[in-house]
Structure formats: C-alpha cells, structure tokens
Amino acid sequence: MLKIIYEDNHIIVAQKPYNIPSQADKTEDEDMLTLLKKYIKEKYHKPGEVYLGLVHRLDRPVGGIMVFARTSKAASRLSESIRKNEFHKRYLAVVEGKFEDKTGIFENYLYKNEALNKSMVVSKDKKGAKLARLSYEVLDEKIVGEKSTVKSAEIHSLVKIFLETGRHHQIRVQFANAGHPLMGDQKYGKSAPGIQIALWAYELEFKHPTRDEIMKFTCLPEKLGDWNQDISTLFPFK
Numbered sequence: 328m329l330k331i332i333y334e335d336n337h338i339i340v341a342q343k344p345y346n347i348p349s350q351a352d353k354t355e356d357e358d359m360l361t362l363l364k365k366y367i368k369e370k371y372h373k374p375g376e377v378y379l380g381l382v383h384r385l386d387r388p389v390g391g392i393m394v395f396a397r398t399s400k401a402a403s404r405l406s407e408s409i410r411k412n413e414f415h416k417r418y419l420a421v422v423e424g425k426f427e428d429k430t431g432i433f434e435n436y437l438y439k440n441e442a443l444n445k446s447m448v449v450s451k452d453k454k455g456a457k458l459a460r461l462s463y464e465v466l467d468e469k470i471v472g473e474k475s476t477v478k479s480a481e482i483h484s485l486v487k488i489f490l491e492t493g494r495h496h497q498i499r500v501q502f503a504n505a506g507h508p509l510m511g512d513q514k515y516g517k518s519a520p521g522i523q524i525a526l527w528a529y530e531l532e533f534k535h536p537t538r539d540e541i542m543k544f545t546c547l548p549e550k551l552g553d554w555n556q557d558i559s560t561l562f563p564f565k
Contacts, residue, residue, distance in 0.1 A: 329366055332544055337401040337537050338394055339363060339379075340544050345390040345523060350381050363395055382406050383414070386496065388511075391418070391528025392546050396536070404536035409493070415532040418488040418498060419466075421525035421552030422507040423516070425482040429465040433501040434458070437494045445514060446496045448504045459501060460491040466561045469553045483510060483553050485561070498526060510552045525552035 330342040341363060343349065348358040364377040379395050380402030396402035408414040436456040438449040449456050467485040484507070488498060499515045502508060508516030511524035518524075532543045547558050 329362055330546075331366070332392065332546060333542075334397075337396065337398050338405075338535070338542075339367070339397055340392065340394045340531070342546050343385055343390055343393050343528075346388055348387050349384040349393065352387075359393065360395070367397070380405075383409060383416075383493070385528055386526075388524045389526045389528065390548060392531050392544055393528070394531055394533070394544075398536075401536035405533065408533055408536075412491070413534065415530075416490045416493070416528060417530040417532075418490060419527045419529050419548070419551055419558070420486050420488060420498060420502065421483050421510040421554065422486055422502050423481065423483060423510060424507045425468060426465050426484055426486075426507070430463065432460065432462045433505060434460045435501055435504060437497065437500055439495045446494065446500045448500060457494055458492060459494040459497045461498065461501060462489045462491065463487065467554070467557075471553055485551070485554055485558070499524075527551055 328344060331339065332342060333340040341359065343359050348356060350360040351358045360379060360381050364379050367373060367379065368377045378399065379397060380399065382394065382396055382402055382405040385391060385393060396405055405414065435448045436451040437446045437459045438453055438456050439446045464487045465484050466487055469483050471483055472481045490497065499509055499512055503515040509524055509526055511518045511522040513520060527548045529547055530545045532541065535542050549555060551558060
C-alpha cells in the first residue's frame, strides 16, 4: 500500500492513498504516520520507538504527496518553512461547472466551526477569521451526463491549484463559495454518498532541512473524477 517517493536520513516523501488518515484518529484505522514508522522500523531494523514528525496534513478523503520528518531538526525547519510560506503545495481538483476565466485567484476570510468541523467564508472583521488565498488554472473541461440535451448536460473542470495559505478545508470551501464545488464533496457540495472526492496533492516544493537545496516532488493520480490516464497529457509540470 505504501509508495515511497524519496527518503534520506532527514525526510521521507510518500504518496498517501485516498481515505487514509494522515495520523491516528478516533476511528483507529491505519494512518500514514503509523504505517511509515513501521516501514522505517522494519527496513532499518530500528530498536524501540521510531521518531517521525508530521509537519503537514491532508484531509482523510484526499490523496497525494506528503513529506515527513525523520529527525526533530528536520521537523523544526520544515515547520518554520511552512510558517514563512516557503513550503509550496499544488493540487489537482475536478470541480463542477465551466469557468469564464481560465486562470484566477480566490481570496477570502475563513472561519472554522470546531463543533461542526467545517469552515465558512466570513467577513474579515469576524473574530477568528483567517485570510485564505489560492490561485488556479483550468487545464481541461468535459461534458458529463446526458449529452443529447444542453439542459441536462453538465460540465466538469479539471483545475490546477497553487495553495498560498493552508487553512482548514480551504480548497473545498473557496471553490464551493465561487459556485464550483468539488466533485464528490458531500460536506461543501451536493454530491451523493459513495463518490470519491476529486482532490489530489500532486506536488511539493521546499528547501531541504539540512542542505542548501530546493527539493521538488510530483506524483499524479491514476484517476481523478472524470479523468484518468489523460491527466498526464496535460502536463509537463511547470
């Protein structure tokens, strides 16, 4: 199940499958942090408890690329990189509707309701509101549903997203607020149960915690919403 993309003495980069928690939660389901600790312990015959730092997360239903810290020094420096907005994350998503502008920026203030585990767009004057900003580019569009009549046909758009801030459920909230909820998003959209949310973290770029080197890693999903192998034809990565 584990797909290791890169590892050295300080970091390990891996692909998180859909619907696996980033770290242990109340469900007690297998999670990435625990799985990677087991992998390190078995591969390197580590005695005792294995250290592995979680420096960023992906929502449970979301798949894609993650980096973990194998030393406390690496964890501290990667966390500092995130605080300074020097840790760059890019995503792919399939959203409902057709965009008039093929590139754009969403900038909103978000407030997280802890009781509901849900965020919402609010006025910047609301206590606890945080600025959320991302940019997007539409890569492709597809007509889905009944193509024989315009009224019953729907358009889904494949978008590339550069996340400039890392707020709770940010991508899902901001696209829904713009009238383009993510395919499969039951919390912020109108998708029926059982449909996989179409959101994938495809790229990470950051400075290595112990070397003066910019590291960049990419991985594409085998399938995302209405797209599968054709995703690779819409790149090379930039």
